[in-house]
Amino acid sequence: MxxxxxxxxxxxxxxxxxxxxxxxxxxxxxxxxxxxxxxxxxxxxxxxxxxxxxxxxxxxxxxxxxxxxxxxxxxxxxxxxxxxxxxxxxxxxxxxxxxxxxxxxxxxxxxxxxxxxxxxxxxxxxxxxxxxxxxxxxxxxxxxxxxxxxxxxxxxxxxxxxxxxxxxxxxxxxxxxxxxxxxxxxxxxxxxxxxxxxxxxxxxxxSAKGETNTTRALRQDIEKGVMIRRYFRENLLSQELTAETAADDLGLSRSSLYRLFKKHGGVNQYLRDMRLRHALKLLTDPTECRRSIYDIALECGYETDAGFIRAFRAKYDMTPGDVRAGHVPHARHRDDERIDKRYENWLHTLA
The missing domain is CATH 2.60.120.10 (Jelly Rolls)
Structure with a gap:
C-alpha cells in the first residue's frame, strides 16, 4: 500500500x-x-x-x-x-x-x-x-x-x-x-x-501578575481605546460608520472619542488609514486577484476609483496598480532589488 x-x-x-x-x-x-x-x-x-x-x-x-x-x-x-x-x-x-x-x-x-x-x-x-x-x-x-x-x-x-x-x-x-x-x-x-x-x-x-501602578493609572484610556478599535474593526466596511455613530454606539462623548484619537490625526484619519490598510491586504491577497480596483475602492468606502487611487498613493507612495504589479509599500530603498522586503508589507496587512 x-x-x-x-x-x-x-x-x-x-x-x-x-x-x-x-x-x-x-x-x-x-x-x-x-x-x-x-x-x-x-x-x-x-x-x-x-x-x-x-x-x-x-x-x-x-x-x-x-x-x-x-x-x-x-x-x-x-x-x-x-x-x-x-x-x-x-x-x-x-x-x-x-x-x-x-x-x-x-x-x-x-x-x-x-x-x-x-x-x-x-x-x-x-x-x-x-x-x-x-x-x-x-x-x-x-x-x-x-x-x-x-x-x-x-x-x-x-x-x-x-x-x-x-x-x-x-x-x-x-x-x-x-x-x-x-x-x-x-x-x-x-x-x-x-x-x-x-x-x-x-x-x-x-497566570502572570497583571496590574502594576503604571498600567493601573493608564487603564481607563487603554481599555477605552481597545474597545473603540475593536468596534472599528467589526464595523469597518459599514457605510454608516462615522465618528458620531461610533460615539453614540459606544456610549462615549464625542469629545472623549476625539481626545483618544488625537495622536492618530483624529478619528476620521484613523478610519481612512484602517480602510486603506484593508485595501492593501486585498490587493496583495492572491485569492482576490480577479477583483477590480474599482470594486475594492467601493468596499473601502470610496465612491470613485480615482479618489481611492489618490488616497492610496498619498499613504503608500504608490498606486493600487503598482501593488498588484508586485511592488512593496514601505520599502524606500526600491533601487536595490537584491533585498526581499515583503515582511514589511505583511506586518502592515496582518489583521
Missing part, C-alpha cells in the same frame, strides 16, 4: 531579508530604514561600521506571522508617533535561541533568558536592547485573536515570562518547533497550531 502524505499549505508565503550582498558601509542604514516599519533602531558606531549583519527568515499564513532574526547589538524603540502613524494592533511574542534582550521597563523581569518569552504590545510604547549577537524568533498575532482570552489584555506590554514556568517552556518549544517545521504542515494543521499557541499564551499571561 502506498503511503499518502497530507497536502502542504497552499497559501503559506515565505521571504528572506538579507544584507549579505551589500557593502558593509551600507548595511546598517538599509536595515534601519527597513525595520523602521515597526521599530526605530540604533547601534554604536563600531557595530554600524564593522560587518553589521541582519537576516530575517519570515513566513505568513493568513493572520499568523513569524520572523526568525539574526543580527547585532542594538536598541529597539517603538514610539507613540509610530503607533499613531501605522496603527498596528498586534502582539509580538519573542523568544531567543542565542543572545538576550533586556528592558528597564520590563514586567516580571528585565532580561529574557533561553526558554523564556517576551510579549510586546505594539499598540503601546516599547523600548529594549539586544545583546552583542542574537538569534530570535518573533511571533506576530493580531490582538483580536488573543484579547478575548486574557483577563487583562492591556497589562502585558514588555511582559517577561520566566523559563522557570513549565507552561512557558512548553510554549517556547511549541513556537520554535512550528517555525522550524512550518513547510511540513497543511493549512488545517497550521490553523490548529495557531489556536493551540493562542490558548497556551493566554494561560501563561493570565
Amino acid at each position: 502506498t503511503h499518502q502524505t497530507s497536502p502542504k499549505s497552499t497559501i503559506l508565503e515565505r521571504s528572506r531579508f538579507s544584507l549579505n550582498e551589500l557593502p558593509s558601509a551600507q548595511r546598517f542604514e538599509v536595515w534601519k530604514d527597513s525595520i523602521n516599519c515597526i521599530y526605530s533602531v540604533d547601534a554604536d558606531r563600531r557595530t554600524r561600521r564593522e560587518d553589521f549583519v541582519a537576516d530575517l527568515d519570515s513566513w505568513r499564513h493568513r493572520d499568523l506571522m513569524m520572523v526568525e532574526a539574526r543580527s547585532c547589538a542594538q536598541s529597539f524603540l517603538r514610539t507613540s508617533q509610530m503607533i499613531a502613524s501605522d496603527g498596528m494592533d498586534h502582539y509580538n511574542v519573542q523568544l531567543y535561541t542565542d543572545g538576550a534582550v533586556k528592558s528597564d521597563a520590563g514586567l516580571g523581569g528585565d532580561v529574557l533568558k533561553r526558554g523564556g518569552l517576551l510579549l510586546l504590545d505594539l499598540a503601546q510604547r516599547t523600548e529594549a536592547q539586544s545583546s552583542e549577537q542574537f538569534n530570535s524568533v518573533h511571533l506576530f498575532l493580531p490582538r483580536r485573536l488573543v484579547e478575548d482570552h486574557l483577563t487583562n489584555p492591556d497589562d502585558h506590554n514588555l511582559r517577561f515570562l520566566s523559563e522557570r514556568d513549565p507552561m512557558v517552556r512548553m510554549l517556547f518549544s511549541q513556537i520554535l518547533s512550528m517555525h522550524r517545521h512550518i513547510h511540513e504542515f497543511n493549512d488545517t494543521q497550521i490553523s490548529v497550531l495557531q489556536k493551540t499557541i493562542v490558548m497556551m499564551l493566554s494561560t501563561c499571561l493570565n
Whole structure:
C-alpha cells in the first residue's frame, strides 16, 4: 500500500531579508530604514561600521506571522508617533535561541533568558536592547485573536515570562518547533497550531501578575481605546460608520472619542488609514486577484476609483496598480532589488 502524505499549505508565503550582498558601509542604514516599519533602531558606531549583519527568515499564513532574526547589538524603540502613524494592533511574542534582550521597563523581569518569552504590545510604547549577537524568533498575532482570552489584555506590554514556568517552556518549544517545521504542515494543521499557541499564551499571561501602578493609572484610556478599535474593526466596511455613530454606539462623548484619537490625526484619519490598510491586504491577497480596483475602492468606502487611487498613493507612495504589479509599500530603498522586503508589507496587512 502506498503511503499518502497530507497536502502542504497552499497559501503559506515565505521571504528572506538579507544584507549579505551589500557593502558593509551600507548595511546598517538599509536595515534601519527597513525595520523602521515597526521599530526605530540604533547601534554604536563600531557595530554600524564593522560587518553589521541582519537576516530575517519570515513566513505568513493568513493572520499568523513569524520572523526568525539574526543580527547585532542594538536598541529597539517603538514610539507613540509610530503607533499613531501605522496603527498596528498586534502582539509580538519573542523568544531567543542565542543572545538576550533586556528592558528597564520590563514586567516580571528585565532580561529574557533561553526558554523564556517576551510579549510586546505594539499598540503601546516599547523600548529594549539586544545583546552583542542574537538569534530570535518573533511571533506576530493580531490582538483580536488573543484579547478575548486574557483577563487583562492591556497589562502585558514588555511582559517577561520566566523559563522557570513549565507552561512557558512548553510554549517556547511549541513556537520554535512550528517555525522550524512550518513547510511540513497543511493549512488545517497550521490553523490548529495557531489556536493551540493562542490558548497556551493566554494561560501563561493570565497566570502572570497583571496590574502594576503604571498600567493601573493608564487603564481607563487603554481599555477605552481597545474597545473603540475593536468596534472599528467589526464595523469597518459599514457605510454608516462615522465618528458620531461610533460615539453614540459606544456610549462615549464625542469629545472623549476625539481626545483618544488625537495622536492618530483624529478619528476620521484613523478610519481612512484602517480602510486603506484593508485595501492593501486585498490587493496583495492572491485569492482576490480577479477583483477590480474599482470594486475594492467601493468596499473601502470610496465612491470613485480615482479618489481611492489618490488616497492610496498619498499613504503608500504608490498606486493600487503598482501593488498588484508586485511592488512593496514601505520599502524606500526600491533601487536595490537584491533585498526581499515583503515582511514589511505583511506586518502592515496582518489583521
